[in-house]
Amino acid sequence: MALDPAVKNLIDTLNEQGLKSFEQMSIAEVREVVESFSGLQAPKADVARVVDTVYPGPGGDQAIRLYIPESETPLPVVVYIHGGGWVAGSLDVTEQPCRALASDAQVIVAAPSYRKAPEHKFPAAPEDAFAALNWVIEHAAEFGGDSTRVAVMGDSAGGNLAAVTALRARDTGGPALRAQVLIYPVIDGTARFPSREENAEGYLITTQAIDWFWEQYLATPEDAENPYASPAKAADLSGLPSTLLLLNEYEVTRDEGVDYGRRLADQGVPVQVELYEGLVHAVYWMTGAIPRSAELHSAVVEFLGKQFAD
Incomplete structure (x- = not known):
């Protein structure tokens, strides 16, 4: 399918503005550009309560933001781990999608921050993500959550961290998860699939940019073989929770x-894979600029509704 018209318009506009590819930017520039994505978002939905607090991570306290809808009964909880190439992203730039998810799915969204590369390389980020999950389980009842109905979710590098968190929860005997939602996850540090060549340039995130983000994140090249850095390297995927994978046609990591x-399906994990024709990496955040980003949001809401139904 041809590139979605709204996506093409956005890419053309960014090219006219002279936006460099991420691998050509400084760390500070990358972070600034990622934060600017908030300008591509729809208005923020109302949520009954938004609570900013901290969870204890291995490297010290980290911020976590809770989006809590009104409810007379305990609500399911989604631990949403933001993307940004392990380098960028924040609780602020992802506030709009978190509010929309909490409102439309009627779930509590717990959005943790985590230590960023290159200042904090692997395994800092997945250590923080797992600590955040455990904190959420332990404290769920305090903010109206049901600790027996918890999912992990993330986009891009956050999809990596969500997948790693699910692996680690399985490997360590808990916490038990109902589901994992992986939105165009970056999960293989040595990937050489055809989409790396087919979509190498021209679609917001280049193959060189993906490789650059991995270089910022990994402490050594050998880390790319570690399943807690590259979850695709895990030989055994059995026992993982029900999975929703959202992928786009024109992206390097497709x-x-x-x-x-x-592989999840082959090893007995219930999995739903959705491939969106005409779309590119990062559109989940771009709700104001890319109308079809609503398709990804709707798929997440529907999937979680089924997984949390008792």
């Missing part, structure tokens, strides 16, 4: 996601 979904 095929590693397709392959991960196939």
Whole structure:
């Protein structure tokens, strides 16, 4: 399918503005550009309560923001881990999608911050993400959550961290998860699938940019073989929670996601894979600029509704 018209318009506009590819930017520039994505978002939904607090991470306290809808009964909880190439992203730039998810799915969204590369390389981020999950489980009842109905979710590098968190929860005997939602996850540090060549340039995130983000994140090249850095390297995927994988046609990481979904299914994990034609990486955040980003949001809401139904 041809590139979605709204996506093409956005890419053309960014090119006219002279936006460099991420690998050509400084760390500060990357962070500034990622934060600017908030300008591409729809208005923020109302949520009954938003609570800013901290959770204890291995490197010290980290921020976590809770989006809590009105409810007379305990609500399911989604631990949403934001993307940004392990380098960028924040609780502020992801506030709009978190509010929308909390409102439309009637779930509590717990959005943790985590230590960023290159200042804090692997395994800092997944250590923080797992600590955040455990904190959420322990404190769920305090903010109206049901600790027996918890999912992890993330986009891009956050999808990586969500997948790693699910792996680690399985490997350590808990916490038990109902589901994982992986939105165009970056999950294979040595991937050489066809989409790396097919979509190498021209679609917001280049193959060189993906490789650059991995270089910022990993402490050594050998870390790319560690399943807690590259969850696609896990030989055993059995016992993982029900999975929703959302992938886009024109993105570098498309095929590693397709392959991960196939392997999950082959090993008995209930998995739903959705491939959106005409779309590119990062559109989940771009709700104001890319109308079809609503398709990804709706798929997440529907999937979580089924997973949390008792």
